[in-house]
Amino acid sequence: MSKIDPKLRNKLLKESQAPYKGLRRVLWIAFSGSAFLGLLIMLTRIASGTELQQNNLLIQLGACVIFPTLLIFDRNKD
Template sequence: MSKIDPELKKKLLKESQAPFNGLRRILWIAFSGSAFLGLLIMFFKMSSGSALQQNNLLIQLGACILFPSLLFLIGKKID
């Protein structure tokens, strides 16, 4: 007979199947924040009249879409 609480056992089993979900969530939050901050800075540069390369803007927009999407998908997997 196991003396481990069933809730704790479920939690430990879930953690052993995907051990770095918490770390991934923190990284996606940090990357999302960085992407949105970079996009905000780019918009301020554009509003001041400075010329920006279109490729850089597209990369920044892609990051602003990708990282929150990954955060959302991982959140769905964890729950």
């Protein structure tokens, strides 16, 4: 039959079922970090008395919820 190592075969099958999973996880982590850093900067501006548009704050809060959620859904189901 096949002369491929069973561990390598399983790894290749997983990769073919979920391509670029590692890249997606790196992107979700980077986007989450960026969203939280942006929110921290916005909160410090609000604390210093600078007025911000409410839309910008809502977008930042949405990003802080969506990107970590995507990271959680993309984890291994094993």
